[in-house]
Amino acid sequence: MANTAVADPESGLTRAQLAQRYGLRIAGERPPLAEYARRLWAYRHFMTAYSRAKVASSFSQTQLGQLWQVLTPLTNAAVYYLIFGVILSQHRTVPNFIAYLCTGVFIFMFTQSAVLQGTSAITGNLGLIRALQFPRAALPITVTLVQLQQLLMSMVVLAGIVLLTGEPLSFRWLLIAPMLLLQTVFNVGLTMVMARLGSKLTDLKQVMPFVLRTWMYASGVLYPVSLFREHLPHWAAKLLECNPPLVFIELARYALLDSHQPHMTTSPLILWGLALAWAVVMGLGGFVYFWRGEEEYGRG
Template identity: 50%
Template sequence: MSQPESAVADAQAGGRAPESLAALAERYGLRRAIARPSLPAYLRQLWDRRHFILTYATSRNVSKYSESALGQLWQVLTPLLNAAVYWLMFGVILAQSKRIENYPAFLITGVMVFTFTQRTVTGGAKSISANLSLIRALHFPRAALPLAYAIQELQLLGWSMGVLIVLVLVTGEPITWLWLLIPVSLLMQMVFNIGVSLFMARIGAFVRDMNQLLPFILRTWLYASGVFYSINDKTRNLPDLLRWALEFNPAAAYIEFMRDLLIYQRFPERWAWTTCLFWAVFALIIGFWYFWRAEERYGRG
């Protein structure tokens, strides 16, 4: 099967007055294969891939537990066991509970809320480096990967929240109208998580040691976020600036917000709203911008 098209093609290309290939490309409107899309175009591309992002997240969750005997039941068992371990350590053995009213609910709310951020950030940091083969084979806006990891964690969070709400009811807290604000709180936290995990995705993609270091950073953050103790109690005697810094900690803000709704039955203060909203918006804008800036470099080199 020998078709002579190519010969003609070359003859045509060469037959004209000598023309550089770059000029030829320009004449036919061909563009360089590697270029970063503008931010609005990038957002549009990402929106076009929303089905991929959702399906990828769901698929990862389904495949994650498919090897174990209990299967999808682990989505509920994991948060339950987590809560049990922390309750045993800090509620029974270290006996924090005497100073804080309804300590089990206090603790488990903190653990669940913090775990949501922790897992999303950990996943985000790996989302590029663990999917190099995918990145090297297909074209799609790379932010789809950290987003899919975040949505995967959101799906898991659904189960954790179920467990949390049951436990809070069991410990004797009533259902109030404030519970309607739970989705709002989670939404703000989710937006914050996405921002941070986009930021960490870029760092994790280029700083190969980040995935080893990240658990330590996250554990420090955990201890600084008032998961096991009440930040208000501990910071009462600290200088203003330090207290302000500790209370401005985003993880602590989201935890306290959720405790207000579930345990203290009070409408979160304006300070809490401001902090939570600020972190969500700030993290998303910075994280997205920072991730997008390196778009054309992921999966290379």
């Protein structure tokens, strides 16, 4: 009703008509999707610079600094190897279990860390959001870029582990690049979903560690995927085999470990098809979902 009332008695125009005449828009108005994507692309240099700054500052208060980017996944892998490799003797059933385990841990932690940080991508940057006008999707994308930079450093260490445990250097290693690209697109979309949910559900960050721990056990990080088929109904095992982190982990193992064969009995092309499908569905779906909430971020 307020927009239909006469705002200027002299001209007889309503507020909406006055706004249209002078090209005024609502502050924080959500632009069309294509225009939003164009604006986001214009901020690509901001996102890369901001992500580098976040990486540099994340370990600035520790004595070992950015070395923790490597020590954290290595420590996790060591703990899991003690439990699953030594105590539960998975090394007897899985060839080169050390490299098998480290690959799973490193790749899964890329998604895990992006999801955890994504839940606070909006709530943790309210000052920046309220001070500056920019596409809010830049924040969850920056979160993923930070985790990608940390993963790339870890991949150098992983390559050393794979070689030291007897795996040969082969042309299949080149498959890591497209696999990481697809996983990054998937993570960006998932992080956008978590950022919008986290902006409304303030307790989500407390719940996600339990969800992610369950997701890790369902992703074949610590043991062979064949156990799913041995202990679960056929439909449940098939469903878990389509689990996106498991797909990316299996592709990484196929690329790096000559002794490993993918869990699919037909062809690795199935894994690539699943990885591409997950990247497209989650990447585009997460972007649209986040865009639809653009006007909500930083308000209230």
